Every structure is written in structure tokens, then in C-alpha cells.
Amino acid sequence: GAVVSQHPSWVICKSGTSVKIECRSLDFQATTMFWYRQFPKQSLMLMATSNEGSKATYEQGVEKDKFLINHASLTLSTLTVTSAHPEDSSFYICSTKDNNNEQFFGPGTRLTVL
């Protein structure tokens, strides 16, 4: 299966700053990547679908101006949390999918906003 990496694995930032999280598909050309958010002791919630070369598709209730997604190449998608606030603190996970709809997940990025 595809190998997906994320960077950084953990980031702590002050309220009001912007944070960029990278998601890389290391051995697979990913035209589509997914961004999930996981609050403590909760399941994963899909935030948006990132499409290479086009705009991302956001799920209902997710602010596109708050969570900027860029999928500039077949191996890289980035999620930027703009003007982060403590309520944005969460575990962010990206994934790619293959033709069988199997998803391959990155190791996640823990964001802590002070």
C-alpha cells in the first residue's frame, strides 16, 4: 500500500499564528488526498478532499478560509490553519486512496495552540 508521511508530527504555537502541515505520498501519485480532524477520544471527521491542481472540496461546517488546502503536486498536499486558536487544537490526519477505495493514512500531526 501507499506510504504517507506528515510533517511536523507535533507543533505548538501561539494563538493567532498560522500553521502549515504537510502531507506527502511517498510512493504513490495521489490525485486525491483527504484531511481529517480527530478530537481527543473521538473518531476521525473528514474536513476536506484535496484534489491535485484544483480547489479542495470542504465538508459542511468546515471554514475554507480557516483551513487552507493546497494540493500543488501528485505527492504533496498542505493544510494551513490560519490564525489558529486554542479550539483548533486537535490531531490532524491526512490520507490517500487507491483504486479500491482503500485509504492509507499518515501518522498524524498534533497541533496545540496556546
Next chain:
Amino acid sequence: AQSVTQPDIHITVSEGASLELRCNYSYGATPYLFWYVQSPGQGLQLLLKYFSGDTLVQGIKGFEAEFKRSQSSFNLRKPSVHWSDAAEYFCAVVPFSGGYQKVTFGTGTKLQVIP
């Protein structure tokens, strides 16, 4: 809309005991079904998946799951639990249809293993 229910939030078993984690889904047709495991602070690892065919699916780490259409269930089992199995387990479904449909995850079951 599809939904996935994992009725057990937290399960504790003794090492060496058998394990069954429940998963029920609600969808008009048979979806693709997955079980994932997540260790603390880590991403998700696929344990096994069901697309079609044999309803008893073998996965990694000695896990298996059985798809029961009549019960809309896809329960995960392991005959003998090891301490390293302590983690959170997520059931997930994807509709069986042309084109991509988004994954719906259950709320997860946290497994604790006691010596």
C-alpha cells in the same frame, strides 16, 4: 446517509482472552468495510477489509472479521489478545458505487488489555 455504530466505547480484556469488537452499519447496499487500529498519538493502520466474496476475512496481527449481511454487522475478532493489542479500533465503511464516496468512521472502541 450511511452511518457506522460501534456500541462499545471501552472494552477491557485479560491477556490471552478472546476478543470481539462490534460494528454495525446502516446503508442501503453492501458497502466496502474496513477495520483500522490506532495506537496513541499515531495514524491509522488497516487491519483488514471486506469488498466481496468470503464473508470471513483474515487480517494482520491475527485479527479476523465476519460480514453478516442479515445483521448489517462486521465484527472484529481475535482468539487470543496480546498486551500489544491495546489501542483504539475504528470500523469504517465506504458505499459500494461508482466513483469515490467518502469514508464514514465509527466512533471507535478503546481496548485495554490487563495482564
